Structures are given as structure tokens and as C-alpha cells.
Amino acid sequence: MLGDSLSNINTGKIILMMVSLAVNTVLPLPPHSVVGELLSVEGGGVGAVLEALSQPTCSLILLTDGTTSPSTIIKEESVVRGSPWGVGVFEVVVDGQDANETLVLLSHLLHQARQVRMESRCVRVVVVSHDPVFLNTFAEWSLKGRLLVWATKLLVVTSLPLPQLHALLSSHWTFSMMNTILLNLEDTPPNLSFNGAKVNVTALPFAPYWGELKGSDGAKQYSGTDYFLLKSIADSLNFTINVVPTTSWAEVTQRVVDRVSFMATVFHIMLPGRLERYDYSWVYEYASLDFSMARPGIKPQWQSLYYPLTDLVWAAVLLALLLTPVILLLIIRVGEWKDGGDRIATGTVVQDVTGMLLGQNLPRRLPTVISSRVLVASWLMFALIIGSTYRGNLTAFLTLPKYPPRAETTQELARVAERITMPSYGVEFRNFFSQSDSQLFKRLGQLMHIVPSVIVGYQQAVKRKQAHLDARRYLQLKIAELYTGADGIPKLYIGRESIIPGQSAWPIPHDAPYRPVLDRCLMAVIEAGLYERWNDDQLRQAQMESRRRYKQQETEKETESDSSLRPLIITHLQGPFMLLLLGLGLAEVSFLVELFMMWLSKRSRKTDH
Numbered sequence: 001m002l003g004d005s006l007s008n009i010n011t012g013k014i015i016l017m018m019v020s021l022a023v024n025t026v027l028p029l030p031p032h033s034v035v036g037e038l039l040s041v042e043g044g045g046v047g048a049v050l051e052a053l054s055q056p057t058c059s060l061i062l063l064t065d066g067t068t069s070p071s072t073i074i075k076e077e078s079v080v081r082g083s084p085w086g087v088g089v090f091e092v093v094v095d096g097q098d099a100n101e102t103l104v105l106l107s108h109l110l111h112q113a114r115q116v117r118m119e120s121r122c123v124r125v126v127v128v129s130h131d132p133v134f135l136n137t138f139a140e141w142s143l144k145g146r147l148l149v150w151a152t153k154l155l156v157v158t159s160l161p162l163p164q165l166h167a168l169l170s171s172h173w174t175f176s177m178m179n180t181i182l183l184n185l186e187d188t189p190p191n192l193s194f195n196g197a198k199v200n201v202t203a204l205p206f207a208p209y210w211g212e213l214k215g216s217d218g219a220k221q222y223s224g225t226d227y228f229l230l231k232s233i234a235d236s237l238n239f240t241i242n243v244v245p246t247t248s249w250a251e252v253t254q255r256v257v258d259r260v261s262f263m264a265t266v267f268h269i270m271l272p273g274r275l276e277r278y279d280y281s282w283v284y285e286y287a288s289l290d291f292s293m294a295r296p297g298i299k300p301q302w303q304s305l306y307y308p309l310t311d312l313v314w315a316a317v318l319l320a321l322l323l324t325p326v327i328l329l330l331i332i333r334v335g336e337w338k339d340g341g342d343r344i345a346t347g348t349v350v351q352d353v354t355g356m357l358l359g360q361n362l363p364r365r366l367p368t369v370i371s372s373r374v375l376v377a378s379w380l381m382f383a384l385i386i387g388s389t390y391r392g393n394l395t396a397f398l399t400l401p402k403y404p405p406r407a408e409t410t411q412e413l414a415r416v417a418e419r420i421t422m423p424s425y426g427v428e429f430r431n432f433f434s435q436s437d438s439q440l441f442k443r444l445g446q447l448m449h450i451v452p453s454v455i456v457g458y459q460q461a462v463k464r465k466q467a468h469l470d471a472r473r474y475l476q477l478k479i480a481e482l483y484t485g486a487d488g489i490p491k492l493y494i495g496r497e498s499i500i501p502g503q504s505a506w507p508i509p510h511d512a513p514y515r516p517v518l519d520r521c522l523m524a525v526i527e528a529g530l531y532e533r534w535n536d537d538q539l540r541q542a543q544m545e546s547r548r549r550y551k552q553q554e555t556e557k558e559t560e561s562d563s564s565l566r567p568l569i570i571t572h573l574q575g576p577f578m579l580l581l582l583g584l585g586l587a588e589v590s591f592l593v594e595l596f597m598m599w600l601s602k603r604s605r606k607t608d609h
Contacts, residue, residue: 058122060087061113063138065129088116092134106137110145117152128157132164139172148178159185162236194239194514201230202244202252202261208477208538210266225473225534226506229284230265232530233521249425253278256507262514267471269502271432279512280505282519284526288498289429291413291420291467292458292475295493296404308393317386321357324379325350331372357383407467408496414440419466420447421457426469429500444499454478462491469499473535480542 090109117123125148129135135158142148156175160168165184169175175182203210209226222243234241244261246252253268255261256278267285268274306314329349352363356379363376407416422429426448433445448469451457457468458478468475475494483491508515525531 058124059116059120061116061123061125062087062089063109063113063125063127063129064089064091065131065134066091088113103137103141106134107141107145110138110141110147114145114147117147122151124153124155126155126157130159132160132168135160135168136172139168139174142174148174150179152179154178154180155183156180157183157185194237197239198242199234199239200242200244200255200261201263201265202246202255203227203264203266204246204249204252206266206474207481208473208535208542225531225538226266228534229522229525229531232525233518236521236524237517253507256509259509262508262512263518264507266506267504268507269500269504271428271502273428273432274507278507279510279515281508281515282522283503283505284522284531285504286501287471287473287504288502289469289500290472290475290494290498291407291417291469292461292479292492292494293407293413293417293467294462295491296406304397305394307397308390317357320382321354324375325353328353328372328375328379331375353379356380357386359383359387406493410440410444410495410497410499413467413495413499414443414447417447417465417467419449419460419464420444420469421449421451421460421466422469423453423457424450426450429469455482458483458492467495472498473539477539477542480539481546484543484546 090113092105092109113125117125127135127138129138135156148154154174158165162184165182169182174180203226205212206224208224210224211222211227213221213223215221220243230241244255246255252261252264252266253274256264263281267287268280269287269289270280270283309317329346332344332349348363355361356363356376362380407413413420427450430445430448430450433441433448436442436445451460451468454468454470454474455478460466461468462483472494479490479492479494506518508518512518
């Protein structure tokens, strides 16, 4: 019966066989059917379900996609006992086949399977596949081919991840509305699920990794990138989170050492000394130890008048200012000798040339010599270009002043900083620096001081010439929350170079049996990009909240003025005032010299009389 129906189908792609109980045949296993641990789980699990649901008149229809050998299921005695009227096996080999060809073959297969169901009193259908495409296709064509009715019990055996499995169940009538049982096998060693147990963890608030707040009912609620990471792992491994109360970071890790806590769920940098007390999970974060300092302010600098031009340009202008009066004076003297006109004083020529360079009036009397007029015209053109360039650059340098250099590397930090602060957990880092063979690290250890919190460290960094050390993400978030103004400019900056670009992970007890599955889940979340996305969202939210808070503290007029116009302060314009004071001083000295010369002149006249 079945052989005739299969005559039009490619028998190399679809295999159909009937196994009779009287023959009691066991097929040999293929060499590459499936992972060894799953072989017994698949067959044993299917057998247990079928044996529990067996009836005296039931038969079995088994459908596979070629990734699992049918003999893996049939060799189990419980499968045979659960199917007293025989087993029909259908296999579609989908490896390397075109999707359309596979669809055609599967539709023919389901048609033959339906013929088996219609000629049987009671049917159990088992579908074994780890391919979501195959399962989707089966769900669609089992409805079109009317393979299943309500009396037909369907068992789906797969090892898909939970997100794909949930999407599969919710999107198909076959799996969500029919009489279906799902047997999900994980491609991992046994006993990796926590079976809904309560798992103790330890953590303390450390934004953006771990945050605590009280809900409307007074209960503690948690947030942060590491909490979201832990919550995802808990959902995957089926356990509930129990945060053990702790008062210090030393107690957080000590509870792990004592095995009261399964893991400390806030990242810790992997220092050699720490490995003696506890182990680490898979490295999921490169949380480097960085330093932050106050942004250097604009110091009063009279050189602001000098910055618009380079040294070479200033030298060239000065040389031109010295040579031009000499050449012009020679031309004038030749003209005076030739025409016999009034003599122009040397000081007048120098004053006229300097006045034209500074944008003053033209000379009161121009020589009649043509060469002098050409020279004056060239000098006026030169003065116009140099003056316009200087004034334009001067405006730019006054509105965008030059900031002093700031420390960006570890070497510069050790040279510039007078003091370095760190919270309580910085004791381990100070010991690590002090015991290092590097003179640079030893210097950092000498400068380090422990402060109660990052807030205290930042307050001291703003007021004094010192730095604060911590994780880069933590520093970024705190600067965004507390030290960013309404204009978006932070008061603190983070150095470009990290002190310790350290690998970081969760502390766990030595030889923890759950480490492999924990590492696998950590890797899955990190590779999906969720960890970085959670961090970016929190940082963006903190920046927006900080700017909103600052704007509320200012009046609308002040806010508009601050955002549109930036008045220049005395720091920007110190140069002109210093130049004015210098001029006043020179004028005073000249005035005293002139008085002295007048006094000498009068005295000499009195002596002559």
C-alpha cells in the first residue's frame, strides 16, 4: 500500500518503513546521528511519554529531519511498549537541499503519514527535529494536509533555545491549540538546571552595574547592567534570585569564599591575589581601571594678544615695520633734495608708517615722488591684509580660548597628581601597586588614599589637584549624573589611557559545578549585544536627567542667555588690559623724563643769565 504511494517520490530523500512488533527489529545507529548525551535522552524521554499514554490499540508515527536517526528512538523498549500496533517511520534528509525541494518532499511525506493515521484506530505522532525551519514547515503543512485531529496526540522533541521555542509555540495553531506535548532537550551535560531553586548572590550598589531602589510596596528593587544580566541567566536556568545582605565589598566576596553566596554578581577585576581566595566566571567585561580629574580652567594669560599669529609671522611683520620707514625715508630725502621742498622729520615718517599698519589715518602730507606713493599704497595693502587676519584670529582666540594641557596617560598622572583617591575596595589595588616591580605603579601606590565614596573623591578632585580611580563606566555615569551642566559640558574628564586594562568577571567559589552553564549563559548575553545596550541606555538617561535638573535650577532668561551668548571674562581680555597698563607706565616714565629735561633746561638758562 505504502510502496505504491511512494513510487513518485525521491526515495533517496524520504525513507518510510513499518516496524512490526513480531519482528522486534532494532536498526543500527549511524556514526554521526547526534551528540552522544542526547541519544539516550531522546529515546528514553519519548519512551517514557508514550508508555504513560499507551493504549492497547495505538500505533506510532515518527517523523525526523535526518539530524537524529530513527533508530535512536525505536531501540528503546519503552517506545515499543507504548506503541503496541507498530511504528511508522518517516525521515526527510534536509541537509544541503533546496528549501522548495524540501517543502515538496515534506508535503508528500505528510500525505503518506495521514494515510497511516486514517487506517489506524489510535495514533501517536512524534516529531524529532532541532531545526526551526523544519518545525515551522511541519506545523504549516500538518494543518494543510490534515495530519492531526484532536484525538491525535503530538509529541515534539527538540533542543531549540527558549526564545525560539516560545516564538514557535505562539505562532502556530498546531503547537498551541492541538493536543501537543513538547520535550525540550538541551545540548549540555545533565543536572544544569536549578529547578526553580532560590540562589543566593551578593552585590552592593555600583552604578551602572547594580542599583537599588524601593518600590511602592517598600520592597527592594534592583536595576543595572549586571542585574539585567543575572535576571536573564536566572530565567534561562530556572532559579530565583536571593540577594544576601552585605555591608562592604570585602563581605560581598567573603560570602562567596564561605560558599554562602553562589556568586558575587558585580564585576571584579581579576587580580592575582584574588585568585587565591575565589574563582571567576567567564570574562564578560573589560572594566579597565581609569582615572578622572577636574577639567583645567582657563588661566589668565596676557599672551592672548600674541596667539593669533605664529612666531615667524610676527618676526616678518616686525622686519617689515623696520625696513619700510627706512626705504620710505630715503625716497623722501631724494625727493626733497631734488625739489628743494620742506624737510619731513624722521619721527613723522616712522609714526605715519606705524599708524597705517594699525589702521590709523593716512599721512597728513604725502611726498610728490611717485615711488613714495607706490610704496605707501603697497604698505596700505599689506596693513589691510595683516590687520584683518589678526583681528579675525584674535576674535576666535578670545571666544575659544586655549586650555592648558591635561594629564591623559598614567605617566602624566603620576607626574601631575598630588593625590589619588579610591573607595574602600581600593586597598587591594594599593597593595597591588605597592608590590609591583614597576616604579610607575609604586608611585601610584604612594599617592593613593582611601575615601568613603566616589562623591567625596570627586569633590576633592574638583577643588584640588588630584585624581580619582575607578571603572570607566562607573566614572562616566557619575560624571553624567552629578558633574554635567545644563550646557552638556562636564566638570571632570576621564584620562585617555587606562591604568589597568583588566579582564573582569563574577567571583564564584573554587570548583563550582555550575560554572560551565553560567559561562555559557554569560557568553550568549554578551554576544547578543544586550550588555552594551543596557549600559548605553542608562548613560543616556543619566545625561538627560542631569541636564534637566540643572535647567530647573536656572531661570528661563539665564538659560537662554547661557545657551546663545557667552560673554568674555577678564581671563580672556587680560592681554589688552596689561598692554594698556604697560602703555600707561611708559607714558608716565616719559612724562617724568620730559619734566626732568624741562627742569634741566630752565636751570641751564638761569645759569646763563
